[in-house]
Amino acid sequence: MLSSKAKTIKPSSTLFITAKANQLKAEGLDVIGFGAGEPDFDTPEHIKAAAIEAINQGFTKYTPASGIVPLKEGICNKLLNDNGLKYNPRQIIVSNGAKHSLTNAFMAILNLGDEVIIPAPFWLSYPQMVKLADGVPVIVKTTKEQQYKVSVEQLKEALNDKTKAIVLNSPSNPTGMIYTRDELNEIANFAVENDLYVISDEIYEKLLYDDVEHISIASLNEKIYEKTIIINGVSKSYSMTGWRIGYTASSEEVAKLMNNIQSHSASNANSIAQKATIAAITGPQECVDKMVVEFKKRRDYMFDRVEGMNYLSAIKPQGAFYLFIDISELFGKTFNGKVINNADDLADILLEEECVAIIPCNDFGYDDHIRLSYAISLEQIEKGLDRIESFLNKLQ
Structure with a gap:
């Protein structure tokens, strides 16, 4: 069977x-x-050039499962400069795209029957990933009148003793809506009060219009920082979908578990793509x-x-x-x-x-x-x- x-x-x-x-x-x-x-x-020329240079230099072997140190340091600098977040390389896990990062995150925090609150509309893979990790997706529907963003009142209604985490996607796929600082503060306080993880998918953070601001929920205070697993990558912002590089930023405790999982499931992300990603996040942003x-x-x-x-x-x-x-x-x-x-x-x-x-x-x-x-x-x-x-x- x-x-x-x-x-x-x-x-x-x-x-x-x-x-x-x-x-x-x-x-x-x-x-x-x-x-x-x-x-x-x-994909921008300077990023492709970095990949070609990596190939010519023979950078085509295994790397550490969690990613090469220069890339992880580059990600730490990006998080500090763009989001006001301080991480060290041990807190960063580089994976085969943000889908892989999300799967690692759910596998690291969920036990059989743990529930994950997923505001709807949602990116269609979230519930499937939760189920793969033996969790239970709990869908909370939002309305056009609330700009398809979940309220704390709705989160409270969905909460029970099996709730383990909340998924947050801002900017959102499929709506394109962005949570404000006030909205994030309410969600952060709720998560901390109830000892919940927040899986914060920020893959679209650089694609913003009309002078709106992206705020990472992890940047609000030290308590929510410890409970947040940031998901990001270079697929959307740098037109690198096929390069398959995503990453997480989390507490060292969670990062260690994700590293262990990845070391057995996929080993390292593509070595050449890692070098290209350094060029993407540390190079010109025009x-x-x-x-x-x-x-x-x-x-x-x-x-x-x-x-x-x-x-x-x-x-x-x-x-x-x-x-x-x-x-x-x-x-x-x-x-x-x-x-x-x-x-x-x-x-x-x-x-x-x-x-x-x-x-x-x-x-x-x-x-x-x-x-x-x-x-x-x-x-x-x-x-x-x-x-x-x-x-x-x-x-x-």
């Missing part, structure tokens, strides 16, 4: 839809894909600024277009590169005899009829929302939105 735990794990619908769209493109169809969770920009400027243009265009369409509504994202769209007004509408009852229906019809790939958000906790990524060119965004608008106008 195969693993009953493995049978409870769902595949990633975002990767499935992206793969399906790419397959249709390979077959010659003009598919517009709004599913991308990665920037369409190339490449990030240029991406943010372009993402803001795309965000503004997409939001304005969607707001002008029938049946759709959204709030303007403050960070990341996604628009989270309420499609509930579409339910019961038909297209060529096909009824739209949920986001999955809409996604299937749009791909089949209009060659537009969107992400239905059932796996993000909302079957009445979709996610559109603006990590694709403005030209592609315009063409894809034209098709969606035309489709909406033909509904009965």
